[in-house]
Amino acid sequence: xxxxxxxxxxxxxxxxxxxxxxxxxxxxxxxxxxxxxxxxxxxxxxxxxxxxxxxxxxxxxxxxxxxxxxxxxxxxxxxxxxxxxxxxxxxxxxxxxxxxxxxxxxxxxxxxxxxxxxxxxxxxxxxxxxxxxxxxxxxxxxxxxxxxxxxxxxxxxxxxxxxxxxxxxxxxxxxxxxxxxxxxxxxxxxxxxxxxxxxxxxxxxxxxxxxxxxxxxxxxxxxxxxxxxxxxxxxxxxxxxxxxxxxxxxxxxxxxxxxxxxxxxxxxxxxxxxxxxxxxxxxxxxxxxxxxxxxxxxxxxxxxxxxxxxxxxxxxxxxxxxxxxxxxxxxxxxxxxxxxxxxxxxxxxxxxxxxxxxxxxxxxxxxxxxxxxxxxxxxxxxxxxxxxxxxxxxxxxxxxxxxxxxxxxxxxxxxxxxxxxxxxxxxxxxxxxxxxx
Amino acid sequence: xxxxxxxxxxxxxxxxxxxxxxxxxxxxxxxxxxxxxxxxxxxxxxxxxxxxxxxxxxxxxxxxxxxxxxxxxxxxxxxxxxxxxxxxxxxxxxxxxxxxxxxxxxxxxxxxxxxxxxxxxxxxxxxxxxxxxxxxxxxxxxxxxxxxxxxxxxxxxxxxxxxxxxxxxxxxxxxxxxxxxxxxxxxxxxxxxxxxxxxxxxxxxxxxxxxxxxxxxxxxxxxxxxxxxxxxxxxxxxxxxxxxxxxxxxxxxxxxxxxxxxxxxxxxxxxxxxxxxxxxxxxxxxxxxxxxxxxxxxxxxxxxxxxxxxxxxxxxxxxxxxxxxxxxxxxxxxxxxxxxxxxxxxxxxxxxxxxxxxxxxxxxxxxxxxxxxxxxxxxxxxxxxxxxxxxxxxxxxxxxxxxxxxxxxxxxxxxxxxxxxxxxxxxxxxxxxxxxxxxxxxxxxxxxx
Numbered sequence: 001x002x003x004x005x006x007x008x009x010x011x012x013x014x015x016x017x018x019x020x021x022x023x024x025x026x027x028x029x030x031x032x033x034x035x036x037x038x039x040x041x042x043x044x045x046x047x048x049x050x051x052x053x054x055x056x057x058x059x060x061x062x063x064x065x066x067x068x069x070x071x072x073x074x075x076x077x078x079x080x081x082x083x084x085x086x087x088x089x090x091x092x093x094x095x096x097x098x099x100x101x102x103x104x105x106x107x108x109x110x111x112x113x114x115x116x117x118x119x120x121x122x123x124x125x126x127x128x129x130x131x132x133x134x135x136x137x138x139x140x141x142x143x144x145x146x147x148x149x150x151x152x153x154x155x156x157x158x159x160x161x162x163x164x165x166x167x168x169x170x171x172x173x174x175x176x177x178x179x180x181x182x183x184x185x186x187x188x189x190x191x192x193x194x195x196x197x198x199x200x201x202x203x204x205x206x207x208x209x210x211x212x213x214x215x216x217x218x219x220x221x222x223x224x225x226x227x228x229x230x231x232x233x234x235x236x237x238x239x240x241x242x243x244x245x246x247x248x249x250x251x252x253x254x255x256x257x258x259x260x261x262x263x264x265x266x267x268x269x270x271x272x273x274x275x276x277x278x279x280x281x282x283x284x285x286x287x288x289x290x291x292x293x294x295x296x297x298x299x300x301x302x303x304x305x306x307x308x309x310x311x312x313x314x315x316x317x318x319x320x321x322x323x324x325x326x327x328x329x330x331x332x333x334x335x336x337x338x339x340x341x342x343x344x345x346x347x348x349x350x351x352x353x354x355x356x357x358x359x360x361x362x363x364x365x366x367x368x369x370x371x372x373x374x375x376x377x378x379x380x381x382x383x384x385x386x387x388x389x390x391x392x393x394x395x396x397x398x399x400x401x402x403x404x405x406x407x408x409x410x411x412x413x414x415x416x417x418x419x420x421x422x423x424x425x426x427x428x429x430x431x432x433x434x435x436x437x
Numbered sequence: 438x439x440x441x442x443x444x445x446x447x448x449x450x451x452x453x454x455x456x457x458x459x460x461x462x463x464x465x466x467x468x469x470x471x472x473x474x475x476x477x478x479x480x481x482x483x484x485x486x487x488x489x490x491x492x493x494x495x496x497x498x499x500x501x502x503x504x505x506x507x508x509x510x511x512x513x514x515x516x517x518x519x520x521x522x523x524x525x526x527x528x529x530x531x532x533x534x535x536x537x538x539x540x541x542x543x544x545x546x547x548x549x550x551x552x553x554x555x556x557x558x559x560x561x562x563x564x565x566x567x568x569x570x571x572x573x574x575x576x577x578x579x580x581x582x583x584x585x586x587x588x589x590x591x592x593x594x595x596x597x598x599x600x601x602x603x604x605x606x607x608x609x610x611x612x613x614x615x616x617x618x619x620x621x622x623x624x625x626x627x628x629x630x631x632x633x634x635x636x637x638x639x640x641x642x643x644x645x646x647x648x649x650x651x652x653x654x655x656x657x658x659x660x661x662x663x664x665x666x667x668x669x670x671x672x673x674x675x676x677x678x679x680x681x682x683x684x685x686x687x688x689x690x691x692x693x694x695x696x697x698x699x700x701x702x703x704x705x706x707x708x709x710x711x712x713x714x715x716x717x718x719x720x721x722x723x724x725x726x727x728x729x730x731x732x733x734x735x736x737x738x739x740x741x742x743x744x745x746x747x748x749x750x751x752x753x754x755x756x757x758x759x760x761x762x763x764x765x766x767x768x769x770x771x772x773x774x775x776x777x778x779x780x781x782x783x784x785x786x787x788x789x790x791x792x793x794x795x796x797x798x799x800x801x802x803x804x805x806x807x808x809x810x811x812x813x814x815x816x817x818x819x820x821x822x823x824x825x826x827x828x829x830x831x832x833x834x835x836x837x838x839x840x841x842x843x844x845x846x847x848x849x850x851x852x853x854x855x856x857x858x859x860x861x862x863x864x865x866x867x868x869x870x871x872x873x874x875x876x877x878x879x880x881x882x883x884x885x886x
Contacts, residue, residue: 042479043818084745087735091805094812111816140748143774147751151699156592212819255696258587289533290512290524300521303580306588326588358529365531369482369548373819 046212056178065180079126172241202234209381248437259428264322277408286310347417469642483650502618542833640671691872709767731755
């Protein structure tokens with residue numbers, strides 16, 4: 001009974017998506033700064049997202065961890081407020097500010113109530129433009145970062161990532177953790193914080209997006225007030241990372257009942273003509289949900305893991321295709337074999353017509369559902385600008401997915417998936433696995 | 438100067454939540470199924486959730502983990518759908534689906550374009566009564582949940598420590614057992630166990646339907662009557678009465694050693710009141726207390742003194758969630774900086790708490806916390822799925838829609854005196870379990886007795 005209705009809905013799915021559009025206004029502030037805006041006054045607050053390209057990868061030689069520590073200090077005192085004063089003022093406004101350092105960017109996220117937005121923007125401005133890096137705050141946050149580094153050294157996930165990156169990326173910043181090492185972070189000074197601040201925040205690398213209860217004119221004034229006093233040019237960005245890793249397995253001994261397996265090889269650039277074919281291919285091989293090849297083979301059919309995924313990691317300087325799962329020490333070798341087998345099978349034989357059609361239906365249907373709140377919309381718009389994508393991409397994106405054919409998939413599967421170059425880093429006490437090629 | 442101006446503004450202008458997004462409608466089907474509709478017309482999506490008023494705390498002794506195991510098995514077939522087809526159809530419609538289990542509830546949800554709501558209801562109603570599972574599926578999926586336990590708990594010293602702390606705190610109530618279950622009991626969970634649990638508890642009169650997003654309440658009612666309306670209620674569902682805690686009469690201690698511990702810490706767990714139907718004042722006072730003590734890295738009592746002023750802690754905070762069917766945990770945590778022992782960290786916690794009980798609450802801090810809690814109503818409207826989860830958790834914990842809607846006002850009308858009364862009772866008079874999570878003795882500086 002249910003089946004016939006389901007079948008009917010399946011065929012209709014691609015064409016029956018609800019009428020949908022995101023109305024992005026491209027705003028240029030009086031001071032000449034670009035910002036994207038989705039205006040919606042149904043809830044009296046605005047979400048603002050500010051991305052600076054560069055991130056922890058602009059750390060100078062010997063100063064690893066400087067950008068990360070600097071970003072951790074932005075809410076620890078600025079202008080005429082110390083850490084406590086800044087926190088108190090933020091709480092009095094019920095504003096929320098987030099400051100995060102990633103390897104390609106520093107991201108500032110703000111949520112501000114309409115009723116006290118001007119005062120909240122003043123506070124945020126002070127944090128971005130005039131952080132104090134007071135000695136006591138520096139020591140406090142340094143201690144937190146050092147504790148985090150120590151925690152990472154005992155965390156199998158972090159050990160796996162650090163091991164993979166160290167082997168893969170040679171002398172590039174990607175080879176080491178953006179948090180730095182105990183030695184490098186211990187040696188950082190207040191001067192290093194001011195230098196990292198100058199290096200990171202500049203107008204030649206900023207992307208701004210806002211969603212919620214604000215007009216274009218108000219946003220223009222807000223953006224100028226927040227950012228116009230920043231330097232025009234920041235630190236030189238690093239070039240492409242080398243990729244030095246051959247295929248094989250690397251075992252890192254760690255006392256835990258369940259091993260972590262992180263695996264991957266080189267990926268594909270977002271502006272590559274075959275990017276969308278690779279995107280769809282990954283969805284079929286190891287994308288989200290329960291129906292991927294890897295999830296079926298390793299979890300559903302054999303029960304060897306709670307979850308297994310692959311993904312296209314679009315870092316600015318080393319596009320990768322990666323994957324990850326955890327399996328008990330006595331099961332992980334079998335799970336690794338099954339993963340390699342799926343990789344090889346798809347590389348050689350491609351995917352079925354049904355798999356391709358289902359992936360396209362899922363990806364095109366799911367895309368509009370992402371734009372479901374001021375926070376997420378602002379985040380997506382800032383990320384798109386940071387990647388130099390046009391606003392029109394949102395409307396066009398599904399047509400690129402729908403255009404992917406079996407020929408595209410076969411071509412990109414042969415080119416992208418390299419079972420022999422797949423390297424597994426396994427952290428734990430895996431039975432039947434040893435380091436080797 | 439700036440602070441003064443802003444502060445007076447705060448006092449006189451508590452934000453008022455509008456209902457441009459987040460308007461709530463409730464009704465009940467003839468077979469006893471409760472329905473809550475939360476409107477948000479900003480994007481053409483809908484979240485469809487069915488929550489069952491059953492969770493890990495309702496399991497039979499010896500069957501820990503069966504509620505969560507059944508949640509996994511619900512993605513296998515029915516009389517109308519093959520194994521895995523439920524998720525396949527959701528994904529083929531551009532949706533995502535998943536499920537979650539807690540001590541008090543088990544929930545299933547899909548997020549889809551709003552014109553797919555009827556299909557989701559059709560499939561969810563189908564698996565409420567017509568699940569079919571096989572021995573093979575049970576065997577494989579049992580391996581998956583054991584891997585899930587290994588990932589969430591066995592690989593994490595902090596996870597194992599928390600499990601031991603709960604087991605020590607609750608002397609009699611099933612909140613003493615992890616939701617995922619004890620490994621030795623999970624290993625023997627059977628198809629018959631799962632089906633017995635399913636047949637008793639998965640029925641419209643034990644379920645709450647929550648639909649949130651771009652929908653009209655009347656349309657939801659028509660679809661719900663069409664798909665869920667024909668389902669027969671379960672006859673065997675009795676009042677949820679779990680074994681109650683006896684009075685806690687003594688303080689207890691746990692020392693948990695694990696060589697993987699990077700940053701040792703001390704944790705204190707005690708039993709606290711939760712939101713009760715028609716009576717949420719006490720839980721509101723505890724919620725404010727948790728925020729006053731640990732709600733902010735810089736201005737809360739514990740973190741301000743131990744992290745900022747004295748530099749003796751990496752982190753000091755509080756965990757409390759007042760939405761629970763029976764009285765639940767209130768947790769204090771102190772992670773000392775290197776060089777400060779866990780005994781000293783425990784003494785620091787005691788010292789700051791006892792000073793707090795003497796000096797009381799700074800009225801300015803109290804006003805800020807109340808303002809932030811009320812502003813949360815505005816920000817919460819941006820996340821309709823989060824609102825849906827709030828209602829689902831409340832309704833399966835014994836509360837009503839009216840209780841959920843009264844909660845912000847109850848928080849706003851709670852006074853400093855209310856909070857100090859509850860603080861004295863919880864922090865000075867309630868016996869607790871104090872635990873140390875640390876590396877084995879040969880690696881730590883001192884042996885802990």
